[in-house]
Amino acid sequence: MVRQTTASLLEDGWLGAMASSELLRARDVNGCYPDSAADVDVFPPFSPSHVQMSVSVGITACMALHWKLVIDTSDAPTLADFWAAALGYEVEDQSTLIDRLLAAGQLDDSVVTEHRGRRTFRGFAAIRHPDDPFDRDTGVGQGRRVLFQDVPEPKTVKNRLHIDVHAGAEGLAALVERLESLGATRIREFDKGPAGHWWVMRDPEGNEFCAAQ
Numbered sequence: 109m110v111r112q113t114t115a116s117l118l119e120d121g122w123l124g125a126m127a128s129s130e131l132l133r134a135r136d137v138n139g140c141y142p143d144s145a146a147d148v149d150v151f152p153p154f155s156p157s158h159v160q161m162s163v164s165v166g167i168t169a170c171m172a173l174h175w176k177l178v179i180d181t182s183d184a185p186t187l188a189d190f191w192a193a194a195l196g197y198e199v200e201d202q203s204t205l206i207d208r209l210l211a212a213g214q215l216d217d218s219v220v221t222e223h224r225g226r227r228t229f230r231g232f233a234a235i236r237h238p239d240d241p242f243d244r245d246t247g248v249g250q251g252r253r254v255l256f257q258d259v260p261e262p263k264t265v266k267n268r269l270h271i272d273v274h275a276g277a278e279g280l281a282a283l284v285e286r287l288e289s290l291g292a293t294r295i296r297e298f299d300k301g302p303a304g305h306w307w308v309m310r311d312p313e314g315n316e317f318c319a320a321q
Contacts, residue, residue, distance in 0.1 A: 186312070197254070232257050236253045287319055
């Protein structure tokens, strides 16, 4: 039997290799891993199904999780263009990755399309904050990111989650006009004085969002 701490497993890359193993499922309900004092018993032949964890102390180290916002669409590339222009984000360029996968025979032509002269994955598009890091080999953002994915069903009810776009130096009126010029539609204005001033709007596919001062 080989005994390793959680810290040494992280250094060895075990946690990444065991994404679906009992090791990762040993997290608590808050998504936290045991701290470095916790022991992990690894039994030969070192497969994920042979990993056991016994926590000798309380959970102390919580890792903030990376996340992205995913929006259902009927035309992912077009809506990605709208939101990139609205937020000042950049549309991810994954054409280098696609070309490499096609050349290696690892990707079928049927899942690839072209948008604005660039190869993209059919039914998918993403935008990223221009100041955040990104993987230059894949084009995938590693910070603030929005992914758009085509789905067969249309939007039918009000969103339970929406984006608030905050006006900068341009001011709220100019922001709303700019968003309208990109294809958004204003619905209703709310002016609560010191409590806030905003417009409820819809993007080109009818998703509600707010433009706020």
